[in-house]
Amino acid sequence: MLGAIEGGGTKFVCAVSDPALNIIDKIIIETESPKITLSSVFDFFSNHKIKALGLGSFGPIDINPKSKQYGYITSTPKLEWKNFNILQSIKDKISPKVALNTDVNVAAYAEFKRGAAVGKDSCVYLTIGTGIGGGVIINRSIVNNQQHPELGHIFVNRKKDDTFSGNCPYHKDCLEGLASGPAIIKRWNKTPSKLPDNHIAWEFEAYYLAQAIANYTLTIAPELIILGGGVMNNANLLNKIKSQFVSLINNYFDLPNVDQYIVTPALGNEAGIIGGLLIAKELLETKESK
Numbered sequence: 001m002l003g004a005i006e007g008g009g010t011k012f013v014c015a016v017s018d019p020a021l022n023i024i025d026k027i028i029i030e031t032e033s034p035k036i037t038l039s040s041v042f043d044f045f046s047n048h049k050i051k052a053l054g055l056g057s058f059g060p061i062d063i064n065p066k067s068k069q070y071g072y073i074t075s076t077p078k079l080e081w082k083n084f085n086i087l088q089s090i091k092d093k094i095s096p097k098v099a100l101n102t103d104v105n106v107a108a109y110a111e112f113k114r115g116a117a118v119g120k121d122s123c124v125y126l127t128i129g130t131g132i133g134g135g136v137i138i139n140r141s142i143v144n145n146q147q148h149p150e151l152g153h154i155f156v157n158r159k160k161d162d163t164f165s166g167n168c169p170y171h172k173d174c175l176e177g178l179a180s181g182p183a184i185i186k187r188w189n190k191t192p193s194k195l196p197d198n199h200i201a202w203e204f205e206a207y208y209l210a211q212a213i214a215n216y217t218l219t220i221a222p223e224l225i226i227l228g229g230g231v232m233n234n235a236n237l238l239n240k241i242k243s244q245f246v247s248l249i250n251n252y253f254d255l256p257n258v259d260q261y262i263v264t265p266a267l268g269n270e271a272g273i274i275g276g277l278l279i280a281k282e283l284l285e286t287k288e289s290k
């Protein structure tokens with residue numbers, strides 16, 4: 001059996017599948033302290049014989065195998081998880097074979113292998129929800145270097161009439177500080193789902209997200225941009241982002257068809273778990289072929 005954990009800031013989704021990635025058992029556990037959350041996680045997996053497990057964790061997390069802190073969640077505002085070695089805990093209790101990556105990298109990889117980016121060699125996946133995070137696939141591989149990319153904390157030009165100071169605890173008005181779900185709530189005193197489609201909030205949102213996509217396009221030049229997360233549930237936001245993006249690029253180069261370039265995820269909420277199973281399967285295959 002293969003196992004997957006999508007370790008998010010609000011919930012942990014755990015699943016078990018057969019080698020063909022058909023999900024056999026699944027559970028959702030609220031994210032509390034490591035002790036409380038992980039004991040439910042271990043209970044769930046104790047009923048299954050896991051050959052390898054893929055962990056996509058919230059972060060920042062050290063995913064550089066050469067680092068001393070490999071497997072540790074690092075500078076999270078969730079204090080109980082700070083400097084916690086999540087990788088080792090899972091290896092000790094579930095399986096010694098654990099493939100580790102960030103939650104968003106794993107979701108990006110799932111969309112690449114089984115979702116919206118099938119047939120491409122590269123893509124950028126961005127999720128806009130309680131935070132903004134993303135994963136990058138280039139040459140069919142997840143991009144991780146010294147650190148994992150943090151696509152949500154890039155800096156964007158402020159809209160002229162935007163007086164909101166931003167709510168990123170580290171940077172104030174980075175992309176996440178200006179455009180995440182909590183930033184929308186703080187700025188407009190309404191949850192995104194309660195804001196009408198014609199509310200100016202969506203112009204602000206499109207303004208910042210289009211800048212981010214223009215920056216990823218100019219630096220990474222991916223074949224596809226995938227936008228997911230709860231904030232994207234607004235029906236008109238995607239089109240607003242596309243038109244702002246086209247005007248920002250301003251014909252600087254021949255763009256692909258914007259409707260085929262900026263898309264929504266194909267796997268919905270399943271991306272994290274499918275990605276976890278995929279990296280578990282690949283880890284097992286590499287180990288078996290050695």
Ligand code: ZN
Pocket residue numbers: 152153168169170171172174175176177
């Ligand atoms: Zn930030």
